[in-house]
Amino acid sequence: MIDSSVVLVAGDGRWLSPRRVTVSASENSPYWQADITLGGEEEFLQLETGEQLTLTMCGYTFSLRLDERGENAQGPAGRTWSAKALSPVAWLDTPYALSGDISFLAGTTAKEAVESLLGSVVTLAWSLPDWTLPTAGLAFTSATPLAAARSIVEAIGGLLESRPDGSVVARRRYRVAPADFTSAVPDVNLYDSEATVRSTSTINVEIVNRLTIGNGGASDSSSDRIEFEADTNPLSGTVRAWPSPWRPVSLVHTGRPSVSITPKGIRVWEIEETVEFKDGAARLSTPAQALLEVTWLHTDLGGVLLDGDTLTASYGLGYSLAKVRYSTRAYVWAVADDQVEEVQFLLEDADE
Incomplete structure (x- = not known):
């Protein structure tokens, strides 16, 4: 407007x-x-x-x-x-909020759990029946606060909805129960005859082979890594990419034109994990940008060198366990489709 x-x-x-x-x-x-x-x-x-x-x-x-x-x-x-x-509640979801393990003790109510997940970022209005979480408690693995809150609300057929002022309401997905559909009085009636604008078009999709020419030798290679994480909505998710060597890249796909890709920039975060050294070498779960801390849990194999997602100990071919903390960076895109299909995502070198 x-x-x-x-x-x-x-x-x-x-x-x-x-x-x-x-x-x-x-x-x-x-x-x-x-x-x-x-x-x-x-x-x-x-x-x-x-x-x-x-x-x-x-x-x-x-x-x-x-x-x-x-x-x-x-x-x-x-x-x-x-x-x-x-709306402010979006900052409780990827890529602005890290995924992690979330748990609630038995006896916690659904409203209390959702309020604690939303924290001080937004205020919550609860318009659903409240219920007590299972006696064994409730746990989420690798979930953002917003994803966990939506799962709790959706378990009873509700949804989280932002109001214009930034607050959030947990309400029923359907304002009228199915059993009352026939007796309910609608606020507005819409019919097919009221669709006053309709258009149809065909789209020609360009299909080309891509050739990359570099000035490196035959031994040069690229080991780019791409990961997809689905949202609670199966038609959308997040793609993260670690190009190796690191360079400007863009994301393309082989799906239908309705597949959307929205750049979210470069995200940097820290990871802590325990790795197993065999013959003096270990592999990280995620390519690292910088190695921040190494704590040996068994035999001290000396200093550690980092190369992408590979760690090499300076004391030779020993065996040990180590807790490592490192930073990683990745390009992030939000992707979505309008129907379930298999889509191939590829990295393409961006124009600098």
Whole structure:
């Protein structure tokens, strides 16, 4: 919507001048999304990821945080700057929140568990029957706080939904029980005849062979690594990539045109794990950027050298266990599809 009532203010009180704003939310998403065309390059440069934004339009005030910003240049006179903002609860999910093991003691209620997962980031309104978690307790493995909260709410047929002010409500997915469908009075009736706009088009997909030419020798090789982690919604997930050697890359796919890829930038985090040294060498579960700490749990095999995901001890071909802490970095993309299918993701060297 574009009119004089649209107001966009940054967290420090700066008034911005958006050229276009689209705000949307879907049934399966726990947050609002605002797609914004900014007024100029100065606004683009001043905004930082995670910054608070307040958007007023159509009589509503939306509390948002900046998720990403972009620039599109089509010649000197064809430059535009854009930004995408999400409700604050999105910062409790990947890529902004790390996955981990989460557990609750027996006797905890569902509302108490969800409130503790959302923490101080958002306030929760509970509009569901509350229940006590199983007597054996409840545990999640490798889950973000938002993913765990959604699983608890969805267990009783509910969903988490952001309000414009940034708070979250846990409500019934269907406001009328199936047994009452025939007697319920609808607020609005929509029929096929009211679909006033319909379009159909065919898409020609370019299929080409790709040839990479380098100036290295025949012994040079690349060992890129790609991982996919599915969301609770099976049609979306996260792709992480560790290019080796590290270099600018982009993600492409071999699926249908409806497959979407949204860059989330480069993520850096720390990992701690126990590794087994055999013949003086060990393998990490994830390619490392830097080795931060090594604690020998058995025989001390001396200093340790890092090469990608391989560790080599300086004292020769011994055997031992070690607890290691290291940092890793990866490119992150959010991917989604509109139907279940097998999709191949590939890394492509980006233009520098």
